[in-house]
Amino acid sequence: MFTEVIQPRFSETDALGHINNTVVAVWFEACRTPIFQIFTPELDLKRWPLIVASIAVDFKAQLHYGSEVEVRSWISRIGNSSFEVTQQAWQHGHCCAEGKAALVHFDYQLQKAKALSPALKAALEQHTL
Amino acid sequence: MFTEVIQPRFSETDALGHINNTVVAVWFEACRTPIFQIFTPELDLKRWPLIVASIAVDFKAQLHYGSEVEVRSWISRIGNSSFEVTQQAWQHGHCCAEGKAALVHFDYQLQKAKALSPALKAALEQHTL
Amino acid sequence: MFTEVIQPRFSETDALGHINNTVVAVWFEACRTPIFQIFTPELDLKRWPLIVASIAVDFKAQLHYGSEVEVRSWISRIGNSSFEVTQQAWQHGHCCAEGKAALVHFDYQLQKAKALSPALKAALEQHTL
Amino acid sequence: MFTEVIQPRFSETDALGHINNTVVAVWFEACRTPIFQIFTPELDLKRWPLIVASIAVDFKAQLHYGSEVEVRSWISRIGNSSFEVTQQAWQHGHCCAEGKAALVHFDYQLQKAKALSPALKAALEQHTL
Numbered sequence: 001m002f003t004e005v006i007q008p009r010f011s012e013t014d015a016l017g018h019i020n021n022t023v024v025a026v027w028f029e030a031c032r033t034p035i036f037q038i039f040t041p042e043l044d045l046k047r048w049p050l051i052v053a054s055i056a057v058d059f060k061a062q063l064h065y066g067s068e069v070e071v072r073s074w075i076s077r078i079g080n081s082s083f084e085v086t087q088q089a090w091q092h093g094h095c096c097a098e099g100k101a102a103l104v105h106f107d108y109q110l111q112k113a114k115a116l117s118p119a120l121k122a123a124l125e126q127h128t129l
Numbered sequence: 130m131f132t133e134v135i136q137p138r139f140s141e142t143d144a145l146g147h148i149n150n151t152v153v154a155v156w157f158e159a160c161r162t163p164i165f166q167i168f169t170p171e172l173d174l175k176r177w178p179l180i181v182a183s184i185a186v187d188f189k190a191q192l193h194y195g196s197e198v199e200v201r202s203w204i205s206r207i208g209n210s211s212f213e214v215t216q217q218a219w220q221h222g223h224c225c226a227e228g229k230a231a232l233v234h235f236d237y238q239l240q241k242a243k244a245l246s247p248a249l250k251a252a253l254e255q256h257t258l
Numbered sequence: 259m260f261t262e263v264i265q266p267r268f269s270e271t272d273a274l275g276h277i278n279n280t281v282v283a284v285w286f287e288a289c290r291t292p293i294f295q296i297f298t299p300e301l302d303l304k305r306w307p308l309i310v311a312s313i314a315v316d317f318k319a320q321l322h323y324g325s326e327v328e329v330r331s332w333i334s335r336i337g338n339s340s341f342e343v344t345q346q347a348w349q350h351g352h353c354c355a356e357g358k359a360a361l362v363h364f365d366y367q368l369q370k371a372k373a374l375s376p377a378l379k380a381a382l383e384q385h386t387l
Numbered sequence: 388m389f390t391e392v393i394q395p396r397f398s399e400t401d402a403l404g405h406i407n408n409t410v411v412a413v414w415f416e417a418c419r420t421p422i423f424q425i426f427t428p429e430l431d432l433k434r435w436p437l438i439v440a441s442i443a444v445d446f447k448a449q450l451h452y453g454s455e456v457e458v459r460s461w462i463s464r465i466g467n468s469s470f471e472v473t474q475q476a477w478q479h480g481h482c483c484a485e486g487k488a489a490l491v492h493f494d495y496q497l498q499k500a501k502a503l504s505p506a507l508k509a510a511l512e513q514h515t516l
Contacts, residue, residue, distance in 0.1 A: 004394075007391075007417065007420070009413065009416065009417035010272060010273070010278070010416055010417065010419075010420070010423070011272060011278045011279075011280045011281075011413050011416050011417070013272045013273035013432065014268060014269060014271045014272065014273070015174040015177070015268070015271035015272070015273070015275045015276075015323065016174075016177055016237065017273045017432050017433075018273075020158075020268070020269045021154075021158070021181040021184060021269075022151065022154045022155045022158055022184075022269045023269075025150075025151045025154050025184070026151045026396065026398050029149075029150070029151055029396065029397055029398050030394065030396035030397065030398070032397075033394070033397070036397070042453070043452060043453035045144040045145075045400065045404050045452065045453075046404075048144070048145055051188075052150040052188055053187070053188055054185065054186060054187045054188060055150060055151075055154070055184075055185065055186050056183065056184065056185035056186075057183060057184050057185075058182070058183045059180075059181055059182055059183060065273065065430060065432065066429070066430035066432075108145065133265075136262075136288065136291070138284065138287065138288035139287055139288065139290075139291070139294070139401060139402070139407070140284050140287050140288070140401060140407045140408075140409045140410075142303065142401045142402035143397060143398060143400045143401065143402070144397070144400035144401070144402070144404045144405075144452065146303050146304075146402045147402075149397075149398045150398075151398045152398075155267065155269050158267065158268055158269050159265065159267035159268065159269070161268075162265070162268070165268070171324070172323060172324035174271065174275050174323065174324075175275075194301060194303065194402065195300070195301035195303075273432040273435070274432075274435055274495065278416075279412075279416070279439040279442060280409070280412045280413045280416055280442075283408075283409045283412050283442070284409045287407075287408070287409055303402040303403075306402070306403055309446075310408040310446055311445070311446055312443065312444060312445045312446060313408060313409075313412070313443065313444050314441065314442065314443035314444075315441060315442050315443075316440070316441045317438075317439055317440055317441060366403065
C-alpha cells in the first residue's frame with residue numbers, strides 16, 4: 001500500500017464550502033505516481049506506458065480545506081494487460097472517498113494494449129492489500 | 130436529453146498530448162447545470178439541494194484539444210431520494226467517454242437525504258432517454 | 259478583438275461562493291485559442307510555436323456561477339519575438355477581471371525565441387484594439 | 388519566509404510536456420495557506436477575511452512533473468488595508484517562476500476593504516524577506 005499526504009487547496013473547495021467532488025479524482029491520479037514508477041521509474045513522459053480505461057469514486061463524507069488528507073492506494077486486481085488501483089482519501093480518521101481506476105499497459109506508438117510481463121505482475125503484486 | 134458543447138482548453142491537455150482523464154469528470158459536472166436547474170432554477174448556491182454520491186467514467190477513445198466536444202446527459206435512474214445521470218462526450222462523431230453520476234437530493238442544513246417529490250420525479254422523467 | 263463565451267462551471271467556484279481567482283487565468287488561456295491559430299491554424303501540439311513569459315490578472319468584481327461570461331481578447335503590444343494579449347472577463351455588463359499575457363514566439367526544439375516574421379506581425383496587428 | 392513543498396501532478400502537465408502555466412497560480416494560492424492563517428488561524432471559510440486584488444506570474448524556466456517543487460512565499464509590501472505576497476517556485480535548484488499577489492483585508496458582509504490593525508501589520512512584518 002502506498003500512502004501519500006495531500007494538503008487540500010483553497011481553489012479545490014467549491015461554493016458548498018467543501019472540496020469539489022472532481023478534485024478527488026485529481027488527487028487519486030496524483031497519488032498513483034509511485035505506481036507509475038513501477039512502469040517508468042524515471043517517469044519518462046515521452047514513453048509513457050499506461051492509459052486510463054476507467055475511474056470511479058464513491059463519496060462517503062465531505063472533505064474539507066484546512067486539514068491534511070491521507071490517500072491510500074493499492075493494487076486490487078491484476079489482469080493480462082490491465083490492473084486496477086483502489087484508493088481511499090482519509091481525513092480526521094474517516095474514509096471520506098474511495099475510488100477505483102482501471103489502468104492498461106499501453107503502447108502509444110502502436111496504440112494498443114501490451115501484456116503485463118511476469119516481472120511487472122510480480123512488482124504489482126507487492127502492492128496488493 | 131441535454132446537449133452541451135465544450136471547447137477543450139489547452140490547460141486541459143496533459144503530457145500525453147490529449148485531454149487528461151480527470152478533466153472529463155469536470156466537463157460532466159459542468160454539463161449537469163441544466164439538471165441542477167430542475168432543482169434550483171436560479172442556481173441558488175446558498176440553498177443547494179444536491180450532493181454527489183458517486184461518479185464513474187469509462188474512457189473509450191482519446192479526446193483532443195482543437196475540436197469541440199458534445200456532451201449528452203440524461204437521467205438513467207430515479208430512486209426515492211437519489212437519481213443517476215448518464216453522460217457521454219462525443220468528438221468527431223465518436224463517443225469517447227461515458228460516465229454516470231449518482232446524485233442525492235440533500236438538505237445541507239440537516240445533513241441528510243430528502244425524498245424526491247412527485248413533481249421532481251416527473252421533471253426528471255422528462256429527461257430520460 | 260476576439261470574443262468567446264464561457265459558461266462558468268460549478269467546480270470553478272470556491273468556498274467564498276464565487277469563481278476562484280485562479281480560474282480566470284484558465285479562462286484567459288482557453289480564450290487565446292484563436293490567437294494560437296494565427297501561429298498554428300490546425301493547433302498542432304507537436305510543433306507548438308509559443309511559450310508564456312508572464313501572466314497578470316486584476317480582479318475588479320466577483321464573478322459568479324450561473325451566468326455566462328464574455329471574454330474579450332486583443333493584441334496590445336507587438337515586439338520583436340514576443341507580443342502581449344490583453345483580456346477582459348465581462349459578466350452582467352461589468353468588466354470583472356482584466357489580464358495581460360506576454361507570449362513569446364518559441365522554438366521548443368532549439369529552446370529559444372524566434373523573431374516574429376512580417377507576416378505574423380501583420381496578422382497580429384489585425385487584432386489590436 | 389514560508390516554504391512549502393509541492394509534488395507536481397500528472398494532470399498538471401500539458402501537451403508541451405511540462406507544467407501548464409496556469410497551474411503555478413494554483414500552487415501559489417495553495418502556498419498562501421500559512422498567510423491566510425495569520426488572519427484566520429482555523430481557516431474559517433464562513434468568515435473569510437481576504438480577497439485577491441491581483442495576481443501576476445513571471446515564468447523563467449519550464450517546470451516538470453517528476454520532481455518536487457519548493458514554493459517560497461513572503462510579504463513584500465504592507466499597505467493600509469492591503470498587502471503583497473511574493474512567491475517563487477524552485478525546482479532542481481532553479482527559480483522557475485516568480486509571482487506577486489495583492490491581497491485585501493476584506494469584509495464580505497459589508498463588501499468593503501478593512502484597515503489592517505497594528506497587530507496584523509506586525510504579524511505580516513514577521514514574514515518579510
